[in-house]
Amino acid sequence: MKTLKLALLSASILAAGTANAAYKIDINDKSSISFGGYIKVDGRLVSGDIAYRDFWIGTGQVLPKSQSQFKIFANETRFNTKYVHGDVTGFVEMDFLGGGGNQIISNSAHPRIRHAFIKYKDFTVGQTWSTFMNTSAIPETADFAGATVGLAFIRQGQIRYSMGGFKVALENPETFGGGNEDETMPDVVGRYDFKGDWGTVSVSALGRQLVSQTGQKHSAFGASVAGKINVSDKDDIKFQVHHGELGRYIGVAAAQDMVGEEVEEVTSYLVSYRHFWNDKVRSSVFYGNIQTEVTDVERSQWGVNVFKDLTKNLAVGFEVGQFIMDQKNTSDADSFYSQLSLRYML
Template identity: 60%
Template sequence: MFNTQYKKLLLTSAFLTASTSALAGYEINITENDKLTFGGYIKIDARYVDGDIAYRDYWIGDGIALEEDASQFRIFANETRFNTKYQHGEITGFIEMDFWGGGGNEIVSNSANPRIRHAFINYKDLTVGQTWSTFMNTSAIPETADFAGATTGLVFIRQGQVRYNMGNFQVSIENPESWGGDTANDNIPDLIARYNIKGDWGNVSISGLARQLHTLSGNTESAFGASVAARIKTTGKDDLRLQIHKGDLGRYVGAAAVKDLYGEEVEDITSVLVAYRHFWNDSLRSSVLYGKVDGDVSNRERTQWGINLFQNLTKELEVGIEVGNFSIDELDKDSNYLQATMRYIL
């Protein structure tokens, strides 16, 4: 009984201690086998957009084309996020949320709703829950002020899944969705296999996707696609990030750039992303990036480029500025953007 009461007191004291300094990303050892970790970051962005694609707080693979040019400026903190990791022996649970869940009254309070990003359980080589798709190599995402940056060339998707790791090989079944088709009959999970190659030089991932899609008229279509993504170290601390995607990938690539289905046809896409990050010194660096996605059936074509400069004021605090352009090429529409950011890593 004494031990039980002592553990409760220890846990209560730990939470009280953490509550006064949770922004520091504290790790709390509850017992020899139990540990809590709190983390995340606070990010403030100032963004200006000018052109004939309507303002967005961050670019996705689609936008609203305007008849005439417009310009808009906003300051916001919605990308701010927090996470908690629970560890008990070989079991890990992870939850992360940010504030892109909607809401926000710019007239009065600018309140924004939190949304779930990740919620998964990891046990040995098994991962179950919502997190980045196995099809996605997160190390190949460029460093940007714009949220995710050059999404037009990225595999960018979080969803429910069951993943099993076998050394460098990963296989998963993931949530199905016939975007543009009959979602009511999506009864077979997407199947993804991925092989990772790692070394002192960086990493390369090769991924394959197989799934079943349903058209609105009731037809069933098989869809297949492949991806190669890499982060390659070059000179000093510099690195090159590459992604190439091809096939019936639809919603997996470009963050809403193209649907899975158009009418009775499965969309075939070609997508590329290239980004180079150069360190001017230990804390000052720049990235130049270019992303593009083309849809064969829809003839949709999206392009984004950007260049930025980041400086660490301290180990935890960084500031940055980025300029770039997003275009809907088949409509001959584009907007330029300028974004400044400050991020405090918890």
């Protein structure tokens, strides 16, 4: 009987490989295993005096003169699996943004862990999105994550406790621009989510201990308000506002935590509006910005797009936008981009 169950399970797993949607296998009344993810193929053209990237982050290479580059890639493709047994859930997800890729011959790319965590009742332990983040406030974009300069965007190891709308976590410490070998205190994050028919809004606070390159320890604090507000039946406004000594938590490498012996202070924001033209076609317009106090840099990105569902699981989208880098005592730089994306939900 055990062998028969294993054979049936194997057959189910093989069938799941060709399924058009996330596939769930019920092992018994308390246990199940699920498979999901998506395949995403992008064609991207970047033109300007900031060097090509597959997706914009908070910084970039300024070129001596303007240039253009076009690429087709599928590295954002991802796969995940979830195992549930009673009160215990295990989740693992990977994508293919881990480096590598020989464009001359094979275009192979290394897989990497995105999420790997265990959830037991009210506790979550492992690597996943920081508790400081509100993922519902990330706009729908072709460019990966879209306007990252305005986002709270970080995955890391943590121990999180949740009770209703309240969450508190101890998270992995890291001082971007400092001396990481002397870190002894975890980052502490608190968050509360307000939810209703109108949407969701979160208020987050962060406290941590930073270590400079000379070993000096500094306290750092910051806060965030983020959310999604429903407009009419389907349209929505998404927003994020962040301020304080947030460093690596904000803007995806736009700001360091420490600049010499000074703690960097940042202010960033992101706003987007998504409109549904009909049941299958929708558009978003978005803008993100970050400014730092010590290094006096400013980064911004805007974009506008249109997506259409070709089937229930297959969508095509086109987006145009601009990434801009301003910095004290240097010339401003910018690049325009256009991107065509095809995404198939597994």
